[in-house]
Amino acid sequence: MNTYATKPSDIERKWYVVDAEGVVLGRLAAEVSKILRGKHKPSYVPNLDCGDYVIVINADKVKLTGKKLADKVYYRHTGYAGGIKEITAGKILEGRFPGRVVEKAVERMISRNPLGRQQMTKLKIYAGAEHPHTAQNPEVLDIAAMNPKNKRSAL
Secondary structure (H helix, E strand, O other): OOOOOOOHHHOOOOEEEEEOOOEEHHHHHHHHHHHHHOOOOOOOOOOOOOOOEEEEEOHHHOEOOOOHHHHOEEEEEOOOOOOEEEEEHHHHHHOOOOOHHHHHHHHOOOOOOHHHHHHHOOEEEOOOOOOOOHHHOOEEOOOOOOOHHHEOOOO
């Protein structure tokens, strides 16, 4: 018996498109991060980037449960003394870059090292329903239909 070791040349990448409209943010981020890491493949190895590309559309229509829209706070620091800034998830979703909520949720589920940064380059997020990656023939991945808890109606 021989042990099979996945090599970078053996990795085949696919493209997936995910519609985030009405999907709970944490459940969306968990599925997307699993695909980015490649954990859905039988040939997964933790030391190689064997994940697939993921396109998230309608990122501005993602749902947050409970009072997270008003209570979930994102912090950043300007680099100056006393320069900590905070903004709520609701203000980000209403603002100029609503996809950053999805990006941060996925980023925090990926390892914080060079491999994780390489995996994050395969994530493409768009606020609207249009994306420029139709030439890659992405497969539709319906996260809302995987589990009834994944989708929220108007709350």
